[in-house]
Amino acid sequence: MREIEYREAIKEAIIEEMDSDRRVFLIGEEIGVYGGSFKVYRGLLDRYGPERVINTPIAENTIAGAAIGAALTGYRPVAEIMAIDFTTLAMDQIVNHAAKIHFLSGGNVNVPLVIRTQGGVGKGVAAQHSQSLEAWFYHVPGLKVVMPSTPYDAKGLLKTAIRDDGPVIFIEHKKLYSVKGGVPEEEYTIPFGKAEVKREGNDITIFAYSNMIIKSLEAAEELSRHGISCEIVDPRTLVPLDINLLVDSVKKTGRLIVVSEACSRGSVASDISARVTERAFEYLKAPVKIVAGLNTPIPYNSTLERASIPQVNDIIEAAKKIL
Amino acid sequence: MVVLSDKEAALSDRKKIWMLEKLIEIRKFEEKAILLYRAGKIWGYLHPCIGQEAIPVGACCAIKKGDYIISNHRGHGHCIAAGADIRKMMAELFGKSTGYCGGRGGSMHIIDMEHGILGQNGIVGGGIPLSVGAGLSCKMDKKGSVTLCFFGDGASNNGVFHEALNMSALFKLPVIYICENNMYAISMSSKDSVACVDIGKRSCAYGIPGHIIDGSNPIEVYGAVSEAMELARGGGGPSLIEAKTYRFYGHHTNDPAEYRSSKEVEYYKSTKDPVVNFKRKLLEEKIITAGGIQEIENKLDRKIEEAVTFAMDSPEPELDEFLKEIKE
Structure with missing residues (x-):
């Protein structure tokens, strides 16, 4: 392609x-x-x-x-x-x-x-x-x-x-x-409300979207070298949300990391955490982990900027913590 | 400069009687709605346009099928003058399933695409940006349609007034901005809120025609709007019309309007009542007789009663249906 x-x-x-x-x-x-x-x-x-x-x-x-x-x-x-x-x-x-x-x-x-x-x-x-x-x-x-x-x-x-x-x-x-x-030459559309598993795995479900998919994929690759298998769920549309696919993945893995570039307070990530907890509490082997942006305006300085949002290593550390 | 006598000469007696009927219909509809409100039959916010009826009537006398109307919170008059069905309006005030919004909107949110009414609006100034899009549609459709955008003196101080008038003028959109200056934004006098005397003069800032007219006279409103229509339909772009007016009631039915002196209110009621004045005018011009007016009044009384009966007899919205609409 x-x-x-x-x-x-x-x-x-x-x-x-x-x-x-x-x-x-x-x-x-x-x-x-x-x-x-x-x-x-x-x-x-x-x-x-x-x-x-x-x-x-x-x-x-x-x-x-x-x-x-x-x-x-x-x-x-x-x-x-x-x-x-x-x-x-x-x-x-x-x-x-x-x-x-x-x-x-x-x-x-x-x-x-x-x-x-x-x-x-x-x-x-x-x-x-x-x-x-x-x-x-x-x-x-x-x-x-x-x-x-x-x-x-x-x-x-x-x-x-x-x-x-x-x-x-x-x-x-x-x-x-x-x-x-x-991207294929021929025409296609993607329906709303259909999440996609961007990487299959068994130990941890990582829910991420937009640019955090890229960081999550990198983290999953690194974790696989340590024998940790991550499944990455990309909702693609937040509304409507394909909660079923996510819940099914969590039922399989028993662990969930929600990655969000947006700051954590009042975030989509915290809502996802609540919704999955409601639906799949008994399947969870560890508390849901939210890896989100800090509750700060985004700084200009590149070191500070990097520190304000999740990086690959933050996802890796979170994964290690909940295993 | 609008030559009023020319514009009036173009109006047939039938059109003038249509104007009178619409003036009375709006008045009676709202008087009834106020009674129903006070009787606890309807609730929420209800903003009567009583005293201002000549503006929607005069303006809508100049519209054609395919034109669009953008209204505001004080919008029953715009809807009625543009042809909305008062049974469905009354049903909406009652929150019934047969209302224009299926009971979802109430008095401030009637939308009737059949008559080009793109919606009343609960946000002051909220309809003004929509005019740019409706105007773009009119322009792209190339059918000579025009958008009328009604708003008040309060909205004219909102930032979108500038954004939208600038954009409409820039793109030469067929939009007519009609500012119903009733002198009060809730309780704030326009003397305290508008830095200039005449909102109509703000047209200069956008290089478009501005008209400052007596909004209690439907012929004068018709004259200005039809002139703006000709310009708009011919590709000449938007106009701004400031129609000076007065609302006889408070901001809404729960507002006793104590911020206005009784002397002021009496002055406008006794000299600027569009219904009273227009009746007198048509009688003097022998376009209609006192008996003829009585017939109209009787007919409209029946029509309003029918609307109330329709509304009261209509079913409530189905709760199940409402819940089913909620996707997640």
Whole structure:
């Protein structure tokens, strides 16, 4: 299979969906000539023109609102919010509008909208450009939350997101854009709510998503050299969540590590821990271990930055502790 | 500059009688809703637009099928003027399964896609960003449709007002921003909240036409909106209309509005009541007789009663159905 970058995979999904559905259009900041701040959209303005690649002023709440308004009136917009940190400026439209309208209409009206954004640590861009805010969206009923870890997943899930009746928050990781992975030439989609076992194992289940899949795979490789066999479960979509696959894995291994780049307080990780404990308590041979970011704003200094989020060694140490 | 006499000349007597009917329908619907609220039949928040009816009526007199309406918390008038079914509205106020939202929304959240009503809104200013998207749709559809976006003086101070007007003007979107300046954001006088005297003059900042009009006169509202419509349908972009108005009740049914002097309230009720004034106008112009008005009143009384009966007789939402909708 050919290998392409995560950003290329996203772009391919966009192109395929825009080519097959006139109702799909792009809206966001710096998505025209500039091609998106991570260059995902390079060349798309030339391909589709300014009517379908709408380059906006810096106005996140109105970008989100415009996408909602267009979604209500027959289109399927893909809005880009340049960084998840800036979704804070669009929270009214995302939380009070996108997430509510289908419900408030008594189920009569859909909001087929994708908000693409990126988050995460690892580029030295400090506290206002490095956050992992997925828990905010995970918490709000009415939103779907997608966090792909590979180019293959990113493409298949984005195509599903665009075809979904939404709203979908599609969260990419800034460290993943240049990562290459196998993506077939032929068309495919990945359904929401289907986790994937990224590595099979018997001793410990590791639940991780987005960039933490990469670190977990490295940790599992290292642990295997010490005779410890880890099973890595990637939910791919946090909402809807494939809890059954995770619970089945925990029933098999009897141990769970939840890895999260986001800080631990009020996190998806702590919710996962609670949910698995509820469902599989009697199968657990050790307490669930959460390996998460520290409860701190992300520092600029590279040593401090690294210390703020889980590293491969933290996962290895956690595994050794619960065995 | 809108030449009102030209705009009025274009209005048939039938249209003016339609306006009168809608003014009375909104008034009666809300008067009934207030009584039902006080009787404990409906609950939650209910924000009457009584006193402001001429704005939705005048504006919706200028709309065509395919146009969109974006409303706010004080939105019964927008819905009724745009053609919403008052039976389904009343049922929604009662929280019944036959209501526009199946009992999920209540008074602040009626959404009726059949009539292009993209929703009332419980967030002040929350509907304004949606106008950009609806406007983009209108532009991309190339069918000459226009989006009307209603909001109040309070919302005009929210950041999205600037974001959305700038973006709509930039993209020349067919959107008409209609600020219903009723002089109060809950209790805050616009004198204390708006740094300029006329919100309509903020249009200058976006290089778009601004109209400052008497919102108690549906003909004047129609005139400004139809002019903005012509501009929008022709690709000329958005307009901002500030319609000066007054709400006769408090912010909602539980607000006695003690922050306003009785003298002030009496002044507006006695001089700016759109229903009273428009009746008088049509009588003076001999477009309708007193008997004709009485017939309309009787007809609408029956219609409102039917709506209440429909609402009361309607089933409650099914709890099982609600629980089934919750995926995880």
